[in-house]
Amino acid sequence: MRKIVPCGAVLTTCAVWLAGPAYAAPPDLAPKTGGTTTWGVATEPSCFDPHRSSQQAAFFVARNYIDSLVAKRADGSFAPWLATQWSLAPDGLTYTFTLRDGVTFHDGTPLDAEAVKANFDFVKKPENAANAAALLDRYARAEVVAPNVVRLILARPDSSFLESVSNVKLGILSPKALAKGDLCGGGPALAGTGPFVFAEYVRGQSARFVRNKAYAWPPGYAAHAGPAYLDGFTIRFLPEAAVRAGALASGQVDVIEGVQPTDAPLFTDQPDFTLLKGPLGAGTAFTLNVNYTRAPADDVRVRRALRDGFDPEPIVGQAYLGTVPRAWSIIGPDNPAFNRALVGAWGRDVAGANRLLDVAGWTGRDAAGFRTRDGKRLTIEVGYPQPYVRDNREVLIQGIQAALRKNIGLDLNLRIITAGEYAKGNATGTWSIYPNTDNPSDAARELWDMLGTKGFLYTNVPNPDPEITGLVDEALAATDPARKRAFTDRIQVLGIEKAYIVPLFAPSWFLAARKGVEGLGFEAGLDSPANAYDVWLAGE
Amino acid sequence: MTASPHSAPAAVALSTEGLVGTVASVPTSVLRATRFRPRHPPRFILAAGFLAMLALVALGPGLFTRYDPLTGDFSETLKGPSWVHPFGTDRLGRDVLARTLYGTRYSLLIGLAGMAVSAAAGVLLGVLAGLRNRLLDEAVSRLFDVLSSFPGVLLAMLVVTFLGQGMANIAIAVGIAGIPKFGRVVRAQTQLVRDADYVTHAAIYGLGRSRIFLRHVLPNVLVAVPVIATIYIGNTILVVSGLSFLGLGPQPPTPEWGVMLAESRDVLRVAWWPGVFPGLAITLTVIAFSIVGGVLQKRFEGRIA
């Protein structure tokens, strides 16, 4: 099995590992079955039900007990999983999936077309308020064609649909579990078909998973067949980064995620530890989304000055100690839809930025050294919702803030806001700059989220730019991959040109593990660590 | 004791319960005459000197450093203490000494402002409760109970999420949490003063009620406030640092000590200086306030004894 997959573990991560710090299991070791591991993770999911959750932190946990119809490879193509094959009718509206035989849920229910239909019906029903319904905005209904054939019918063409189906948010749960009502609390009630069964959840402390002995239906990219190697594993919730690093260093956990850049050297090239770096921005880059309808950022010259008035390279380099690169597009560099033409094509033009602001009339200076016009300071607020602040991102913005002040006299006013203030700004379309990375999904849908008329950012902003929103709509409707690619490429360029977005850096997941924990990897479709299916313990 | 026994002291150093009643029988003139006593214990001089120095730094932090607390040098990040940067630099290359010095301004300001909110509201409500209206007394006392039934950090958290983060809002948040501590002492003090002999005598001499209140009651009530306040500022600074740790402190890049300390915890394994210096600043300042407050309080009690 391992001969076919030369990189050691999960195929999706090979490209990354070759490019990044090299990591591979010693080739002479054959994976062994048995043992358990403990993971230290930063965020305790508030809900373990993939249909309902909107937290990235919940999705990679859910992947251990939830499978999807199709699997996404790192190159953006799709592999069989619970569905062995699928087809799209020429009208671009009807997908037909043939299901794998012999798949059973953790509660013993067999997987069939009715079960798949029950899942899509459940998510689509508005009363259920399932967050995953956002992926089904163009989906109409499901039809059972045969016990193992299901048809998903769209109302409008959706070029991101297969990707959405591969997403864990639209993973398949047991119909019995769905009927039970609320599954956020996890535990065995949350029955999927995944390689591990959710054994126990202790709030505030840990979640425990045990091997699904019947498992024989891994995704097309998995490194082995049959049940998982580990007997089980436990996730411990350790919100403090220093505590996670300390727990691994002192042998109290086997694997941690969310390794701080400053802690990375503790685990890099060490005899007892390994550091693994995930794909770089497999979803979107960390980006400043500029509300281009709000003064003073409604002036393209001000936005361009903001875009060009600082050099992201050293700021990102210092904030993350060289572990992640600056970004060139809103789409991350390891996302197959990334438009490489943007690399080196913009930015770092302090003189030009100053000229633009002079021409725009921001010629005065106040006591603090900021530019003014008609006595008003050149200020743009960055409203960062407190619950989303993580990963030193507010530190990075402080660095940019200092550079912009020094270079061009622009006051980038970072404000940590409450969830309520954010909700209000969003509901009234009065937000100014929203810094974020989007949950990973299809590139067209990511662009639609951030720039589309009905995406979550611009849905309440009056009169968004029809040029870019029109392109986003077309990208989402273009089921021909080449045509879609042309649209997503153009949107990325336009976003930079008009300075609607200022991409900052390509985030990545950092895992650190003690030596002997093999087969760790990353899942492209989630932009997160892969599940523990291929993980095994060497030695001992 | 007139205050309910659990009515808690604001003290970092010492119980303020002892204050109650001590000045009740002393007219203002006596207090004025005994305000200054010759002997100062050395720790008091040391602490007061430290606070005076802090005040000086807070007024003109720029006089003590040539670095800007907000702008860093990206080629100089996380450098250890040296002649150029005596306290080293943080992860954005900002001078830790400059940030600590400028931080004096913000930390003291929040402490003072928070204390001012507590004192203003506490005195107003406490005096109202201490007057001879039972209904008013009952209502205000229950309000104090409600406020003190929230643990301080929880109340501050709720207020900050309600008002949003920022210096002023955080001062209000910690200020509200401190209202009952001032209020209860002032209420008890008011009750004692209003029943004191010299107030009764003033009434016998036919002075008007508002005149008695302004001339005799209020000054004798207010005299307790600076002592509680001194003791309470330190506590406020600690609560603010806790809020910063929870991510609810003053807005970055404000060089407030709590924020600096909270930001430093992620780099602690490789660099001790971004955390140790603001941490030391907090501890020393709180200690200085409790020493000064403690001595003031003893003196206050000692005058009568």
Added chain:
Amino acid sequence: MPARHLTLRILSRLGTSLVVAWASVTAAFVALHALPGRIEDILAGDVDFPGLREAIAAEWGLDRSLPAQYADFLLRLAHGDFGTSYVLRRPVIEVVGSQLRPTVELAFAAGLLAVLLAGGLALATAGRGRLAHGLASSLELVAASTPVFWLGILLLMAFSFSLRWFPVAGAKSWNALVLPAIALALPTAGLLAQVLREAMEKTLDQPFVTTVRARGVGETAIRIRHVLRHALLPAVTLGGWLIGGLLGGAVITEKVFGRPGLGTVTLGAVLTHDVPVVLAVVLLAALIHVAASTLLDILYLLIDPRLRTT
């Protein structure tokens, strides 16, 4: 004092307690609903599709008028129903109930430790010369003046990461409780020791101590049997305030040490505007406050017989 008087006093205490608890919850209810941003918008977060907000509002009854929601809330409360968490989607009673134990364990351990430390230190150093006094009071000042989270991180680095004596986090075994309890106890112990020693020194100066000494009673016995008892009153006063401090400190300590507990739940609920959970925590805090102060009232009477005549 007649027992009836005591019962009456406790009963009236409980009556006002109920009023206080009701007022706390009502204040929190009003504040949470007056927050900027509609709750359904906050709950939706970065997710948006037609009908989502309406569905969320309908699910939690947010589409009704505020007085109607308040009346409903009180009615359910009267039946012991705390509702369902908006975010965790589990019954609030289950969420809070499951987190109560680790927090109580922590607060209790820290409280006990603080009392023992403070008592021991005060007994050992009160009136025992300048050096002991100075050293002890410096230690106490530092302990009382250092932020809890800073103390916690330093303890972790020393005793968990470097020496590996204690596990870093969790609440599964007794030794996971040691470091958090110390971190939480130290500031409290610092305050308590100061007050206790101050009171003991005052008592040591009193004539009755000389009398007892003259009878040939040993110094340790004098301190424990006579002086400590007199010094307890101000310490108990402070203790009431410190119980609230321990609960508040638990929020921070639990976050540092990755411990489960009410603090963690509270912080999450406040940040995500999980109204039912916040209200339950507020109510719980009010009840604990009330119980603690009633208990202190009784303690006072036990310690100081003179108060029984009031």
